[in-house]
Amino acid sequence: MGKLYETLMLDVRFQEGLNACINCGTCTAICAAAEFYNYEPRSIVDTVQTKDDEKIIALLKSETIWYCGECMSCKTRCPRGNAPGLIIMALRSLSQDMGYFVESEKGRQQLALKRTIGAWILSTGYCVYLEGVGTDLHPEQGPIWDWKQKNWSKVFERLGANYRGNGPGILRKIPEETLDELREIFRITGGSQRFQQIEDCSKKKAQEMNLNLDDGIANEYFQHIYKYNSQTHYRDED
Amino acid sequence: MKIEGKQALWKDYQKEIADDNYFYVRSCIRQSFFPGSETAFLNIMRQDLGKDVYEHPCHTTCTGIGYHSDIVPLETTMTVVARQFALMTEAGYKNYVPSCVTSFGLYTEILDIWHHFPETLAKTRENLKKATGREFQIPENLAHASDIIYKFRKEIAAKAKYKLINKSTNQPIKVVEHIGCHYSKMFPSKGVGGAEYPYVLVGMIEEWGGEVIDYPERRHCCGFGFRQYLVQANRGYSIACSHKKFESMQPFKPDLILTNCPGCPMFLDKWQYAIAEMEGKTYGENGQGIPVFTYEELAGLVLGYNPWDLGVQLHQVSCEPLLDKIGIPYDADKKYEGINGQKLGIPEMPLTLKCC
Numbered sequence: 076m077g078k079l080y081e082t083l084m085l086d087v088r089f090q091e092g093l094n095a096c097i098n099c100g101t102c103t104a105i106c107a108a109a110e111f112y113n114y115e116p117r118s119i120v121d122t123v124q125t126k127d128d129e130k131i132i133a134l135l136k137s138e139t140i141w142y143c144g145e146c147m148s149c150k151t152r153c154p155r156g157n158a159p160g161l162i163i164m165a166l167r168s169l170s171q172d173m174g175y176f177v178e179s180e181k182g183r184q185q186l187a188l189k190r191t192i193g194a195w196i197l198s199t200g201y202c203v204y205l206e207g208v209g210t211d212l213h214p215e216q217g218p219i220w221d222w223k224q225k226n227w228s229k230v231f232e233r234l235g236a237n238y239r240g241n242g243p244g245i246l247r248k249i250p251e252e253t254l255d256e257l258r259e260i261f262r263i264t265g266g267s268q269r270f271q272q273i274e275d276c277s278k279k280k281a282q283e284m285n286l287n288l289d290d291g292i293a294n295e296y297f298q299h300i301y302k303y304n305s306q307t308h309y310r311d312e313d
Numbered sequence: 314m315k316i317e318g319k320q321a322l323w324k325d326y327q328k329e330i331a332d333d334n335y336f337y338v339r340s341c342i343r344q345s346f347f348p349g350s351e352t353a354f355l356n357i358m359r360q361d362l363g364k365d366v367y368e369h370p371c372h373t374t375c376t377g378i379g380y381h382s383d384i385v386p387l388e389t390t391m392t393v394v395a396r397q398f399a400l401m402t403e404a405g406y407k408n409y410v411p412s413c414v415t416s417f418g419l420y421t422e423i424l425d426i427w428h429h430f431p432e433t434l435a436k437t438r439e440n441l442k443k444a445t446g447r448e449f450q451i452p453e454n455l456a457h458a459s460d461i462i463y464k465f466r467k468e469i470a471a472k473a474k475y476k477l478i479n480k481s482t483n484q485p486i487k488v489v490e491h492i493g494c495h496y497s498k499m500f501p502s503k504g505v506g507g508a509e510y511p512y513v514l515v516g517m518i519e520e521w522g523g524e525v526i527d528y529p530e531r532r533h534c535c536g537f538g539f540r541q542y543l544v545q546a547n548r549g550y551s552i553a554c555s556h557k558k559f560e561s562m563q564p565f566k567p568d569l570i571l572t573n574c575p576g577c578p579m580f581l582d583k584w585q586y587a588i589a590e591m592e593g594k595t596y597g598e599n600g601q602g603i604p605v606f607t608y609e610e611l612a613g614l615v616l617g618y619n620p621w622d623l624g625v626q627l628h629q630v631s632c633e634p635l636l637d638k639i640g641i642p643y644d645a646d647k648k649y650e651g652i653n654g655q656k657l658g659i660p661e662m663p664l665t666l667k668c669c
Contacts, residue, residue, distance in 0.1 A: 144534060146498065147495065164383060203342055217583060219660045231348055234622075247370060265389055266385055
């Protein structure tokens with residue numbers, strides 16, 4: 076048995092997700108990602124089952140593991156109780172732990188997620204905090220979103236929110252002591268280390284790609300990973 | 314009575330839902346996009362149904378969006394969830410009610426992991442104690458907020474001012490329901506009706522007078538896909554999933570799309586706008602879209618709440634065609650007002666999608 080397979084087996088999601096796949100392809104048939112991307116969850120499970128370190132390393136460096144949307148439709152339908160979605164989550168964790176995620180276009184996007192969702196979690200206590208996030212980044216949100224952004228606190232007040240207020244309620248200010256607890260949980264359970272690993276690996280990759288990367292999102296590397304699509308990921312329609 | 318056939322199958326997918334004294338935790342996405350829905354849920358529970366619902370000011374994100382974007386490790390997420398349970402325990406509650414379906418799925422997943430791998434529960438208790446000094450009990454009852462409205466659907470029907478009936482034709486309003494994937498695809502036994510035939514929204518629609526319309530892609534994901542929407546370069550995945558659903562449901566001419574997940578109504582609403590602007594294609598009547606509602610909004614409407622108190626003016630697809638069909642009155646001049654009638658201007662009109 077390869078060492079990486081042993082490492083994957085330490086992740087309870089991997090143990091829960093893999094119960095001897097029979098390669099029937101049901102997961103691929105139901106998979107929303109397989110319909111859009113050049114992607115087969117069946118093949119991922121097949122590769123992992125070889126327990127071959129070289130093949131697993133190739134997977135960890137690949138685009139493939141980043142195509143899944145984690146809808147978990149595969150878990151419902153697998154006749155053997157496998158969950159390729161959970162296997163993917165274990166692979167993505169390992170890819171980040173080993174620094175391989177920056178070797179793929181889709182993997183590099185982890186920094187964008189860390190600097191948006193991750194930053195919001197630790198600074199506000201919410202996983203999305205959207206005041207000021209406009210239709211320049213989210214054009215699909217439409218003119219109603221522009222109107223809402225323009226009148227943000229008044230709209231929330233109208234709809235019964237306690238916007239940035241003390242006490243309970245919608246989009247209340249989460250107390251600093253609570254945020255300290257959250258940060259301490261991240262510190263002692265590996266969350267902060269994961270964030271640091273994403274930062275460190277991304278900085279090295281940015282240098283290698285000759286792209287500027289400083290704090291925040293207004294830099295070349297962030298804008299590149301957030302917006303760039305090589306258009307090589309899709310299923311051949313023919 | 315002997316229970317067999319479909320009845321026996323259905324029996325496996327009933328779930329116990331507590332009938333009072335709830336510890337409510339909010340959804341990051343629902344608060345941001347549909348604040349009126351959470352306000353309506355609490356008003357319905359407390360004022361219309363007389364229930365005790367407690368909200369702790371110090372609860373936070375469950376980290377679910379970060380966890381499913383794979384930036385937050387499982388051990389971290391389990392400890393944040395444990396902290397939420399600690400707040401419930403400290404407040405003296407046992408019935409845990411998340412507003413978010415991603416959260417609900419995450420709680421069911423973590424409780425399952427703790428059950429199968431007790432050492433992870435022990436480690437989580439240790440981590441939480443070390444980080445915060447807190448201790449927790451596992452909830453006696455875990456139900457999504459839509460489960461609670463489902464449980465009281467008959468009581469709501471009894472107090473309803475409006476039925477889901479088209480007042481012009483006297484026919485039931487035709488509704489397609491969309492269940493958030495993480496409600497029951499991971500753990501079918503934890504959702505009312507399971508994963509293939511979830512009944513949580515169907516029960517509301519039927520009880521309130523509407524007709525549920527089946528269509529081929531009923532169970533397909535709305536396309537959130539976490540990183541597939543959150544990163545701009547990947548959003549083609551998201552719109553493609555919603556597009557597949559719209560194309561599949563359109564021939565059945567639904568009057569309404571009803572959802573139970575915070576993200577799904579936003580995607581199914583906004584992607585209709587994007588498809589209209591990109592391709593000139595619209596899915597509703599007369600160049601409009603198909604209105605998309607949360608279950609709290611629909612419950613509020615049938616109970617006679619002012620539509621603008623529910624926040625349906627924040628949808629990009631206009632809600633008025635549905636209100637008109639049912640005969641729910643509204644004051645168009647007040648649609649975009651703040652409190653005390655403050656005028657906030659009006660949004661621009663999309664180029665293609667017709668809006669009221």
